[in-house]
Amino acid sequence: MSEISKTRSQTVISYLLIFLFILAAIAIGIKQQFYEKSVLGDTILSDGLFGTNFSPAGDVETYNSDNLYEKIDGKADLYLNNGFVSLQCRRFADKSKKDSWAEVYLYDMTNGENAFAVYSLQKRSESTPLDWAQFGYSTSDSVYAAFGKYYTEILLSSENNTLLASAQNAAKNLSSAISAGKTEIPFLNLFPTENLVNDSFKFINADAFGCSDLENIFAAEYKINGNNITAYLTKNRPADTFAKYYRFLTDNGAKELRHNIKLPDCKAVELFGTNEIFFRTGGYFAGVRGSAPIEDLQKLAEKLIVSLSRQK
Amino acid sequence: MTHHDKISRREFLARSAKAGISIAAAAGAARLLYESDVQNMLPKPSIVSGLKDYSVSSVAGQTMSIVSGSNRSATIRKAVELLGGINRFVKPGETVLLKPNVAFASPPRVCATSHPDIISEIARLCYEQAKAKKVYITDNPLNDPKSCFELSGIASAAQQSGAEVILPKADYFRPLTLTGGRLIKNWPVLYEPLKNVDKVIGIAVIKDHHRSGASMTMKNWYGLLGGGRNTFHTDINTIITELAMLVKPTLVILDATEVMISNGPTGGSASDLKQTNIMIAGCDQVAADSFGATLLNMKPAALPYLLKAQELKLGTTDYESLKPIYAKAEG
Numbered sequence: 001m002s003e004i005s006k007t008r009s010q011t012v013i014s015y016l017l018i019f020l021f022i023l024a025a026i027a028i029g030i031k032q033q034f035y036e037k038s039v040l041g042d043t044i045l046s047d048g049l050f051g052t053n054f055s056p057a058g059d060v061e062t063y064n065s066d067n068l069y070e071k072i073d074g075k076a077d078l079y080l081n082n083g084f085v086s087l088q089c090r091r092f093a094d095k096s097k098k099d100s101w102a103e104v105y106l107y108d109m110t111n112g113e114n115a116f117a118v119y120s121l122q123k124r125s126e127s128t129p130l131d132w133a134q135f136g137y138s139t140s141d142s143v144y145a146a147f148g149k150y151y152t153e154i155l156l157s158s159e160n161n162t163l164l165a166s167a168q169n170a171a172k173n174l175s176s177a178i179s180a181g182k183t184e185i186p187f188l189n190l191f192p193t194e195n196l197v198n199d200s201f202k203f204i205n206a207d208a209f210g211c212s213d214l215e216n217i218f219a220a221e222y223k224i225n226g227n228n229i230t231a232y233l234t235k236n237r238p239a240d241t242f243a244k245y246y247r248f249l250t251d252n253g254a255k256e257l258r259h260n261i262k263l264p265d266c267k268a269v270e271l272f273g274t275n276e277i278f279f280r281t282g283g284y285f286a287g288v289r290g291s292a293p294i295e296d297l298q299k300l301a302e303k304l305i306v307s308l309s310r311q312k
Numbered sequence: 313m314t315h316h317d318k319i320s321r322r323e324f325l326a327r328s329a330k331a332g333i334s335i336a337a338a339a340g341a342a343r344l345l346y347e348s349d350v351q352n353m354l355p356k357p358s359i360v361s362g363l364k365d366y367s368v369s370s371v372a373g374q375t376m377s378i379v380s381g382s383n384r385s386a387t388i389r390k391a392v393e394l395l396g397g398i399n400r401f402v403k404p405g406e407t408v409l410l411k412p413n414v415a416f417a418s419p420p421r422v423c424a425t426s427h428p429d430i431i432s433e434i435a436r437l438c439y440e441q442a443k444a445k446k447v448y449i450t451d452n453p454l455n456d457p458k459s460c461f462e463l464s465g466i467a468s469a470a471q472q473s474g475a476e477v478i479l480p481k482a483d484y485f486r487p488l489t490l491t492g493g494r495l496i497k498n499w500p501v502l503y504e505p506l507k508n509v510d511k512v513i514g515i516a517v518i519k520d521h522h523r524s525g526a527s528m529t530m531k532n533w534y535g536l537l538g539g540g541r542n543t544f545h546t547d548i549n550t551i552i553t554e555l556a557m558l559v560k561p562t563l564v565i566l567d568a569t570e571v572m573i574s575n576g577p578t579g580g581s582a583s584d585l586k587q588t589n590i591m592i593a594g595c596d597q598v599a600a601d602s603f604g605a606t607l608l609n610m611k612p613a614a615l616p617y618l619l620k621a622q623e624l625k626l627g628t629t630d631y632e633s634l635k636p637i638y639a640k641a642e643g
Contacts, residue, residue: 069542070454073415074523074577077545122575124583141422142581155580157419 044177045090045104050170057093057101062086078121079107081205083114092170100160102167105153106174112149112183119146120203129199132172134183137199143167147175148183187218190311191231192303197221208232209289213244222300227292231304235283242280249276257294261301268294277301284308359498360488365560366512367595368401375634376594378603381641384429384569387591390641391565392437395593401562402442406510408562410434410475413516413532414451414466416578417459423570424579425460426515428469430567434513435473447475450505451535478505485538493554495547500538501558511562514597518568518604520576520584524548525615526608527577528601529564530556552617556597556626566592566600568607591641598627599634 043060061071064086069076071087079087085108094100109115119135122144130136136145141164143154152174154167188201200221208214219232242265249269250256259268259277266279275294278287279301286308288301319327377394381387392398402408412426420427431449438444449470453460457479461467470477478484484504490496506512516532523545524531533555534541544551568590575584588607594600598621602612612618612629622629 069545072578073454073542074521074527074545075575076542078522124575124581126583139581139583142583153580155418155422158421159582 043088043090044174045088045106046177049090049104049173050092050102050166053095054092054102054166055095057091057098059090061089063089079109079118082117082121083110084108085110094163099157100163101157102163102170103155104170104174105155107151109149109151112146113185113187115146115149115151116183116185116188116201117203117205118151119144120201121205123202130168130171133175135201136171138164138168140164143171145171145175146183148178148181150174150178186311187233187235188220190233190304190307191218191220192300192307194303195222195224195300197223197228204232211245211248213241213248222288222290224292224296224300227290227296229288229290229292229297229300231286231288231300233284233286233304233308235285237285241285242278245278245285259294259298261298261305263305268297279305281305281308282311284311358486360486360501360503362488362491363503363506363558363560366510366562367560368562370595371396371400373635374400374637375596376592376599376603376631376636377639378636379591379593379639379641380589381591382569382587382589383641384427384567384591385433386641387569387589388430388433388565388567388593389437390639391591391593392434392563394637394639395563395595398434398437398442401513402438402444402511404443405445406442407446407448407508408438408444408511408513409505409509410447410449411512411514411532411535411561412449412451412466413527413535414457414460414464415453415455415535417453417455417463418578418580419463420465421582422579423517423567423572423585424519424577425464426466426517427567427569428465430515430565431466431469431475432473434515434565435470435475439474447473448478448505448509449475450478450480450502452480452502452538453535480538488558490554490558493557495544495551496554496558502536502538506536512559514559514561514564516564516566517572518566518607519572519579520574520608522576524552524617526601526605526610528604529566529597530601530617530621533559549616549620553620553624553626556617556621557624561597562595564594564597564600566594566604568592568604571607573608594634594636596627596631596634598622598629599631599636602629603631603636 045060047056063071065080065084068087088106091101091103109118116135124139127137127139130138133145141156141159145152154171156163156167202219204217204219206215208217217232217234219230222229222231246267249271254269254271257268257270263279263281268277274289274291275297276287276289277297286304288297374395377391379387379391412431414425416424418424435447438447461477467477480502484502485500486503487498488501489498514529514532516529519527521527530552568588570585571588572579572584573586592600592603598618602618605612605615618629621627
């Protein structure tokens with residue numbers, strides 16, 4: 001090969017290489033653009049979450065189990081003990097009034113059961129249910145909801161009805177964006193539906209009914225013949241939970257009552273005017289309690305036993 | 313290149329070997345001199361062995377005051393007056409450090425942070441009545457400190473009252489070992505703002521606390537810790553007790569105008585608060601917190617850190633034994 005043709009071929013190869021490098025750079029750029037979009041999509045807390053009258057007052061803050069305490073300090077344990085994965089936060093401000101703002105906290109709690117647990121543990125008594133939400137309510141200055149595996153809080157800078165309405169709308173937008181649909185919490189489906197009080201499910205993580213041996217209890221309220229009755233259940237408790245709870249009640253003065261429930265581990269007691277029937281069936285420890293006639297408690301207990309027996 | 317410039321294969325290999333040896337020698341020397349942790353190259357700050365005692369002499373019957381009223385400025389003014397006035401605590405020309413709870417970037421109305429009205433009033437008393445030389449305010453929030461001071465209203469209160477906010481910076485922390493302490497050992501503490509002041513006043517708010525049961529004046533010193541302080545959450549009662557050992561304040565103020573009775577320490581909603589309209593001031597932080605516990609419907613014995621502190625003679629849980637002065641504020 002002559003020197004001239006060698007030089008020419010080297011030039012062609014060089015141009016080809018440069019062209020390839022440019023192609024690679026373009027490909028990386030395109031890929032990164034899509035990557036950015038997916039990251040923003042993942043945050044869910046998009047710029048338009050609060051509608052056109054609000055704008056983000058900062059970037060999305062993200063926390064994991066190692067640094068959650070940096071955002072919520074001593075409250076972190078509540079989430080860490082209930083399946084916490086991540087927290088995203090973002091503040092949105094009213095465009096016409098910068099000191100009017102809302103901060104959204106979106107907790108990924110692994111599954112709907114955990115999200116419900118942290119929702120229930122912090123539920124404020126003075127609240128109004130969100131009619132569109134399965135689990136949601138607002139107070140005069142905040143909105144709380146659990147949907148799918150997420151628990152969200154929207155805290156407002158002031159008590160302001162317009163701001164509250166925007167926050168309620170944002171919570172609804174969030175729920176739609178997540179497409180949570182109805183959250184299936186298997187434990188809650190175990191409660192009989194007849195006479196069940198709406199929005200009365202709750203989770204008690206410790207010291208249920210004053211007994212330190214009762215933990216991680218799901219409970220629901222019933223209204224039967226004008227009386228309030230609480231039904232409760234938990235699974236996978238130590239085998240001696242039944243005996244320990246019975247001892248706790250009798251140590252505090254409970255008197256045993258007669259009952260007709262055909263289970264080997266079942267007791268009925270009366271303590272300070274409250275009747276209670278509690279039992280062990282399958283892997284469950286469960287019971288019903290309230291200032292109601294023992295017959296009414298027994299009917300509800302029997303329905304609960306039937307429901308639990310279907311799940312064994 | 314001409315024929316004369318050509319080198320033999322032997323010559324090429326020899327030169328390559330020399331170049332290789334030179335590079336290897338340079339790399340070896342660099343490896344020997346390399347310090348993987350840049351922190352090791354910085355001069356080591358000496359370990360501080362504790363803080364000075366900022367307390368003032370006790371006066372019988374003037375250790376604790378409990379004032380009712382809804383106006384924080386009025387109740388704190390009255391509470392300090394009943395203890396002998398600000399002049400008992402701050403002398404002309406002295407420098408004062410206020411340590412509020414500024415843990416979160418939240419508005420004052422949710423009471424997750426110390427209320428700016430108290431900051432303003434105490435700073436005003438220090439300047440106008442006690443003729444203090446300078447009033448400083450500091451805390452080490454875990455959230456962005458600037459946002460916390462601004463959104464809590466404390467930055468604005470400081471500006472209006474002439475106090476200076478000291479935002480925490482890395483070089484303001486010094487490793488500190490508490491004599492007799494188990495947890496505070498060679499631990500970074502926000503030392504620089506404390507180092508040269510004459511007096512320290514703690515300003516806390518009563519909050520339900522998921523981990524410690526209650527956050528009050530003793531827990532408020534947690535904000536002086538740096539580093540990964542969440543590690544102490546597993547031994548929260550010990551760390552709160554050690555903080556009370558570490559800081560001997562001039563005065564503590566416990567705001568119970570609105571008490572966060574649930575969902576603490578962050579709260580977030582007015583529905584987490586209960587209006588109790590009480591302001592406590594005192595020289596005994598254990599006693600102040602013991603009274604504060606009752607406002608959360610707790611007995612002092614339910615808070616192990618109070619019992620530990622009492623055992624260590626840092627104060628008394630039997631606050632009534634101090635004969636607190638009860639009064640009502642007007643205005």
